[in-house]
Amino acid sequence: MKRLFPVILIACAALLTSCKNDILYSQFHSIPSNNWHADSIVHFDYTISDTTLYYNMQIYIRHTERYPYQNVWLYVGDSTSMDSMNVFLADDRGKWYGDSNNGFLEVAVPFGNHLHFADTGTYHLAIQHGMRDSVLRGVTEVGLELAKE
Secondary structure (H helix, E strand, O other): OOOHHHHHHHHHHHHHHHHHOOEEEEEEEEOHHHEEEOOOOEEEEEEEOOOOOOEEEEEEEEEEOOOOOOEEEEEEEOOOOEEEEEEEOEOOOOOEOOEEEOOEEEEEEEEEEEEOOOOOEEEEEEEEEOOOOOEEEOEEEEEEEEEEO
């Protein structure tokens, strides 16, 4: 068993690091003073260089426990189309979803799976909150991640 342990450890490390190599784009934008204004649009520009691959895209919302709601409505789109999505951050009893670290929480939401891009080049994605509050307190960062499928 002692001889097998290093082999298992190396195999696990290789498996974990290989997953991160599939991430092609990962960017987070800080929300000033943790107050996301309704007119503040978060912009992401990412480059596609291989049109033979399929991709998965995730949107991240990082927030504090001061966030006052169970969910957040987002408007997500590019220059040609805009989608609305309802992202649940807590359950009906107020228990936060996602990963927690020192009072900060992170929720990852799939935005597109098995995406195919017909052309190489730079693509743009914009995210804006669609809540009724003009200032949404407690949101610390908004992120986008694009990975090879």
